[in-house]
Amino acid sequence: MSLSMPDFSQPESTKGKRPDLRRILAAPGVAAILTILGTVALWELAARTLNIPSYLLPAPSSIFSTFPSIGAERWAGHVWATLRVALLGFGLAIAIAIPLAIALVRSPALNRTLYPLLVIVQSTPVVAIAPIIIVVLGAGDAPRIVITTLICFFPMVVSTATGLAATPPELIELSRSLRAPGFREITQIRLPFAVPYIFSALKISVTLAVIGAVVAEFCASDAGVGYFIQFSTSMFKLPQAWAGLFVLAAMSLALFQAVSWAQKLLFPWSLPRKR
Amino acid sequence: MEIPAAIRFDRLGQVFETGSGRVEALRNVSFEVARHEFLAVLGPSGCGKSTLLRMIAGLLEPTSGAVEVFGRRVTGPREDIGIVFQKPTLLPWATIEDNVVFPVRHKRGRVGSHDRDRAQELLRMVGLEGFGKRLPDELSGGMQQRVGIARALHMDPDILLMDEPFSALDALTREEMGFDLLRIFGERPKTVVFITHSVSEAALLADRVLVMTGRPGSVLTELPVPVARPRGRETIKDPAVTELAAHLRDLLLQRDAA
Incomplete structure (x- = not known):
């Protein structure tokens, strides 16, 4: 009995083939991680270009920089x-x-x-x-x-x-x-x-x-x-x-x-x- | 003194009080089952066939009349009775062997090596040798129902109650299971009450067929199966069996039309 998450996303056609981009994207968790990273990147971009004051919405970089300072x-x-x-x-x-x-x-x-x-x-x-x-x-x-x-x-x-x-x-x-x-x-x-x-x-x-x-x-x-x-x-x-x-x-x-x-x-x- | 019947119903009636009123499930039901006799009970849906079984097992008190098992009135659950349900209802977390010994574990709290040996012997008997360490959902529906039969036989009951045990199976598996039952009870005779919807199954397996009417359920007629044992695959083609099956079918259809 497998202990791993059930994999619903594996496309049949790529099974057994050399790993390609589609296959990597379909691997469990990859899409979620990419989505999170993308959101953070967009957030950072918005905070910098729109000059949002940090008390309204701080940029991710300024949030992460507090971790070592604490x-x-x-x-x-x-x-x-x-x-x-x-x-x-x-x-x-x-x-x-x-x-x-x-x-x-x-x-x-x-x-x-x-x-x-x-x-x-x-x-x-x-x-x-x-x-x-x-x-x-x-x-x-x-x-x-x-x-x-x-x-x-x-x-x-x-x-x-x-x-x-x-x-x-x-x-x-x-x-x-x-x-x-x-x-x-x-x-x-x-x-x-x-x-x-x-x-x-x-x-x-x-x-x-x-x-x-x-x-x-x-x-x-x-x-x-x-x-x-x-x-x-x-x-x-x-x-x-x-x-x-x-x-x-x-x-x-x-x-x-x-x-x-x-x-x-x-x-x-x-x-x-x-x- | 005459030997008491294994099971005796004496003018039994059952009325259920439900939210929407009284439902008379059984009326004036009287019949006997001899020791080591195989009785098939045939009747339309909702005629109280399952209720009959529950009363033999002592899980349900009759409203009127009485049920006797080996000459003694049934007043509560009895341990010398095994039950095979319509669905296998195995424990999904327990191995096949653990499922077969479950009645022992449940009753006494522990299981000895003797009980495990017996489980192995029963699994061999129902054709599941080597499956003891598997889990129920690794087995087909027919195999699961065989486990259910082995479980019911583990405590070596005198009486086996079977509540449409093969009705959830496909036609071929169902026929196979019938032949297996003939073989199993040929080796070790039991008193069996077998509820079914299938006229051919009743004619193939039983010594006697009890035909019931619709609600309130009562005994329409009792017919002996005039075929000697041992029976097997060829019994299905026996003219006596096919004639009886046709007659039973007519009886049920007439009742439906009336």
């Missing part, structure tokens, strides 16, 4: 502060969401009582509760982790519960006819069947976790990439703020990719098969 150590400190909160919040969300989803599927009574409550919690804008949570939980990582968890656990609950319920009814009947213990119906049938659902939720939630960590930093913090962006804008150092934004985007992408890799590595059968 220094690797300071970047690492901010990235680690944000990453730590995002990952702890994400982990806590998993630890709450999956048992909760199991409980909701196992107990119709709980589903009727708890589910509406969850929807209400989800409907409340987390950005608005964040300052309240910080007042209640005080300084430190705890309120930031709670905010992150709140923002990313709901998609996990809904998706996991959907997956648990989407198990073929025949297998549930098989389980019942064997008079097997109820927990094995969850561990051996329902949870594995929910894996694709759980992972699509994890991919969404891991990027939400970065948003949660940044929201928390905006409210109260003295470290982290979100704090760095806020601090930079207050000093009118816009290129520096943009650099922080790039770092956040890169973090989200890396986390998303990490979740995708984890699925490929741990549950290769849960991915659509390449034929």
Whole structure:
């Protein structure tokens, strides 16, 4: 079973031939990289020729030049502060969401009582509760982790519960006819069947976790990439703020990719098969 | 004392309460299946054939009447019954061998080498020797359904319930599977209740055919299959089988026209 991305773009006619330009362009990722490079080049050109003031839209070159001036150590400190909160919040969300989803599927009574409550919690804008949570939980990582968890656990609950319920009814009947213990119906049938659902939720939630960590930093913090962006804008150092934004985007992408890799590595059968 | 039948339905009725009202699925169904008898149940769609199976397996309580298995009233799921479903419904993450031993793992939590040996033996019996380490989606639909049969036989049940097991297969594979069943049950007789839409399949495989009416389902008639065992490929051409198949077809068509 291949661990590489499915290749949809390979044209049949060029297979087996000497690599030519068309073939290189069709290789996975090449088009995306070229598009990004092209956008950056256009942006640079526009910023220089149109004389756009750097507080409106700094040129990419001035954004990238802030990276060395900040220094690797300071970047690492901010990235680690944000990453730590995002990952702890994400982990806590998993630890709450999956048992909760199991409980909701196992107990119709709980589903009727708890589910509406969850929807209400989800409907409340987390950005608005964040300052309240910080007042209640005080300084430190705890309120930031709670905010992150709140923002990313709901998609996990809904998706996991959907997956648990989407198990073929025949297998549930098989389980019942064997008079097997109820927990094995969850561990051996329902949870594995929910894996694709759980992972699509994890991919969404891991990027939400970065948003949660940044929201928390905006409210109260003295470290982290979100704090760095806020601090930079207050000093009118816009290129520096943009650099922080790039770092956040890169973090989200890396986390998303990490979740995708984890699925490929741990549950290769849960991915659509390449034929 | 007379030996109790393997399965006995006694004036059984089943009514489902649905959102849109009462649905009477079965009415006054009485029949018996002897030990090691192969009973085919034939009838129009929605006549409650699958409901019958679920009641034998103890997955569903009858509204009225009773089901007895080996002389004892069915009150809940029984372990001495194997089920083959319409779709193979294998675990996509587990190898073929793990799928066959799944009932053991699911029931006891662990699997011994004896259970694996038995799985290998069953895979050989259903013609899938050497496929034990493959994953289900590497196998064709017919092969997957063979795995489903091996899984149902792993706990060595006295009774095997088969719910239109070949209906998702193409005509040729379906015929092959029929011959394989004849061979498998020729080696190890079982009490089988086999739900089907196919009159020729019923005539080829069964000792007796139970024809049901449409909703509410009830027994229209029971017909013995007057062909000795062992049966095989040539049985399909046996005049007794073709006559019975034609008669069954007429019965079903008459009911549809009425």
